[in-house]
Amino acid sequence: MTRWYSFPCKIQELQLSITLVCGQSFRWRESSPGLWTNVLEGKLWTLRQDDSAVYYTVTDPDDASDALGSVTHLEAGDFSKHACSESDDKYEAVLRDYFQLDRANLTALYEHWGTADPNFRKVAVDFAGVRILRQDPVENLFSFICSSNNNITRISGMVEKLCSEYGKKLLECGGIDYYSFPSVKSLAGEGVEDRLRELGFGYRAKYIAQTASYIAENHSELWLYSLRDRPYLEAKAELMKLCGVGAKVADCVCLMSLDKSGAIPVDTHVWQIAAASYMPQLKQKKSLTDSTYQEIGNFFRDLWGDYAGWAHSVSVLFCLQAQ
DNA sequence: TTGTGACCTACTCC
DNA sequence: AGGAGTAGGTCAC
Numbered sequence: 155m156t157r158w159y160s161f162p163c164k165i166q167e168l169q170l171s172i173t174l175v176c177g178q179s180f181r182w183r184e185s186s187p188g189l190w191t192n193v194l195e196g197k198l199w200t201l202r203q204d205d206s207a208v209y210y211t212v213t214d215p216d217d218a219s220d221a222l223g224s225v226t227h228l229e230a231g232d233f234s235k236h237a238c239s240e241s242d243d244k245y246e247a248v249l250r251d252y253f254q255l256d257r258a259n260l261t262a263l264y265e266h267w268g269t270a271d272p273n274f275r276k277v278a279v280d281f282a283g284v285r286i287l288r289q290d291p292v293e294n295l296f297s298f299i300c301s302s303n304n305n306i307t308r309i310s311g312m313v314e315k316l317c318s319e320y321g322k323k324l325l326e327c328g329g330i331d332y333y334s335f336p337s338v339k340s341l342a343g344e345g346v347e348d349r350l351r352e353l354g355f356g357y358r359a360k361y362i363a364q365t366a367s368y369i370a371e372n373h374s375e376l377w378l379y380s381l382r383d384r385p386y387l388e389a390k391a392e393l394m395k396l397c398g399v400g401a402k403v404a405d406c407v408c409l410m411s412l413d414k415s416g417a418i419p420v421d422t423h424v425w426q427i428a429a430a431s432y433m434p435q436l437k438q439k440k441s442l443t444d445s446t447y448q449e450i451g452n453f454f455r456d457l458w459g460d461y462a463g464w465a466h467s468v469s470v471l472f473c474l475q476a477q
Numbered sequence: 478t479t480g481t482g483a484c485c486t487a488c489t490c491c
Numbered sequence: 492a493g494g495a496g497t498a499g500g501t502c503a504c
Contacts (some may be wrong), residue, residue: 177499302500308487309499316479361501400501419501443479444501468501 156225158238160209161246164256167260168253169283170203174258175365176210176471178287178410180297180310181317181335185226193332195248200226200323211237212245215325254288258415258461267458267465273431274458274465277472284468286410291378293335294411299361299398301406315353316362320346336374341366361398368396386414409463418451423473424466425450432457 174182174190185191190201198213212224215237250256262285268275300312320336320343341362350359381389389412393404402421408414418424420442428450429436439446458465 158498289491298499301498303484304486304496304500305488305498311487351485354486356484357501358485398501402500406499419499423499445478474499 156211156213158209158211159241159245160207160238161241161249162206163203163208164261165205166282167255167283168203170201170208170287172281172471173253173283173285173287174201176284176467177306178467179289179293180306180313181293189226191226193324193334194252196324198327199249199371201249208249210245212242212341213325213327219368220250226330228310249300252288253285257288258285258464260285263381263461263464270459271457271465274469277469279325280407280475281471284465284471286415286467288413289411290335291381291407291411292338292375295365295378295393295396295399295403295407296335298343298357298403298406299365300355302358302361302398302400302403312353312355312358315355316341316350319349319353321453338366339367340368358398364397367398367423382413386417389414390417401444404419405451405463408422415461415463416455418466419421419463420447420450421470423470426454426472428468 160316169189170190174192175184179192182190182192185200188202192199197215200211202209217238225256230408264278264282296316297309299311300316301309304312305406317333317335318331320340321333324334325330346366347359347363350362353359355362369375384392386408390404390408391400393399393407394401399407402419405417405419408417409419420428422442425442425446429439433450433453436446454466455462
């Protein structure tokens with residue numbers, strides 16, 4: 155029997171429907187209306203929320219008693235039939251960490267950004283509760299190496315292939331196999347580049363294989379995690395030594411898995427936003443140079459403050475919606 | 478330093 | 492039907 159847990163959480167602090175699919179993580183699926191499913195820390199999670207709480211189930215493949223009780227799917231009205239326990243401390247701690255609920259008060263941050271920036275205030279109306287996730291650095295890094303010059307649909311498919319090809323199968327549920335994200339070591343194996351080429355990764359196949367080999371030979375996965383304890387610019391410089399990791403991807407990893415809340419990935423959208431609404435002098439620039447890249451990041455950090463990277467993600471949503 | 482073009486693929490548009 | 496254009500960049504001149 156699947157057990158549902160819950161903890162109190164206002165929608166202004168966390169909106170799952172936007173946060174989970176706005177291009178931070180490429181693995182969350184809406185397995186049934188209002189239910190979000192993904193693998194986290196080797197377990198299968200399904201989340202749901204209402205105005206006042208987040209509800210969740212966890213299936214641990216190592217726990218035999220769980221194996222048959224997975225729920226990624228509910229018929230209408232099913233939810234009320236499930237008993238809902240208050241919470242399980244260790245599971246709740248995983249989610250609180252992933253959503254950074256104890257790190258940042260989003261309501262206060264929106265207030266701060268809106269006060270500092272009238273443009274932000276307009277955006278915030280439509281996009282409450284958008285948070286930066288605290289992702290696993292390995293998954294975050296390799297997913298965003300896939301993102302270059304690419305679209306979200308294809309990126310998601312590539313990440314899925316990475317998992318089914320090189321990850322570990324955790325369990326099957328509702329006819330779907332769920333995998334862990336591959337380790338650096340498994341991506342550093344023989345023939346990975348050729349295989350990824352076959353799977354349609356294009357030139358990113360080389361980036362993935364080389365980056366994995368480089369980390370496996372010169373560092374370790376722990377090294378990647380340890381960048382959480384280094385200053386922003388140092389962590390970014392380290393990441394940019396990796397093949398296929400330029401300024402934008404490095405900033406994505408800094409922001410989304412290495413705790414650098416001020417990192418601003420300047421992609422084509424951010425460049426457009428900056429030129430259109432904040433820095434008109436950029437309109438005459440033909441391309442995004444290194445110095446312009448830095449100039450844009452510094453501008454927004456100055457405007458929005460320490461959590462500028464978080465505010466930036468909300469603004470990008472507005473830009474995408476406007477298209 | 479800044480500017481250009483190539484790089485893989487899949488999907489959209491005409 | 493099929494070619495051009497493009498999508499949350501990076502690397503090499």
